[in-house]
Amino acid sequence: MPMNSTAQTPDRALSWQETALCAQVGPEFFFPAPGSSTREAKELCGACEGRTACLEYALANDERFGVWGGLSEQERGMLRRSGVQRYG
Ligand code: SF4
Numbered sequence: 311m312p313m314n315s316t317a318q319t320p321d322r323a324l325s326w327q328e329t330a331l332c333a334q335v336g337p338e339f340f341f342p343a344p345g346s347s348t349r350e351a352k353e354l355c356g357a358c359e360g361r362t363a364c365l366e367y368a369l370a371n372d373e374r375f376g377v378w379g380g381l382s383e384q385e386r387g388m389l390r391r392s393g394v395q396r397y398g
Pocket residue numbers: 311312326327329330331332333340354355356358359360361362364365377378379380
């Protein structure tokens with residue numbers, strides 16, 4: 311969920327945030343309490359134009375919490391460990 315990120319990166323690299331659908335909902339949607347469902351956040355990500363760029367950003371910046379690019383923190387961890395370099 312990029313809108314609450316404090317990471318410093320060039321503006322161009324974050325242009326996908328301009329169309330981020332998560333900007334239209336509250337942060338609790340993308341940072342659910344432990345054990346809560348991430349289904350609705352993932353559904354919103356599925357309709358987001360910047361999904362792939364968002365996921366790549368989260369992986370590159372080792373974002374540990376919340377849903378990014380349609381994947382939970384556990385799913386991003388599995389993807390990272392699998393060695394997959396491209397998604398989409
Ligand atoms: S893919 Fe999901 S988390 Fe990423 S910008 Fe889009 S809605 Fe937000």
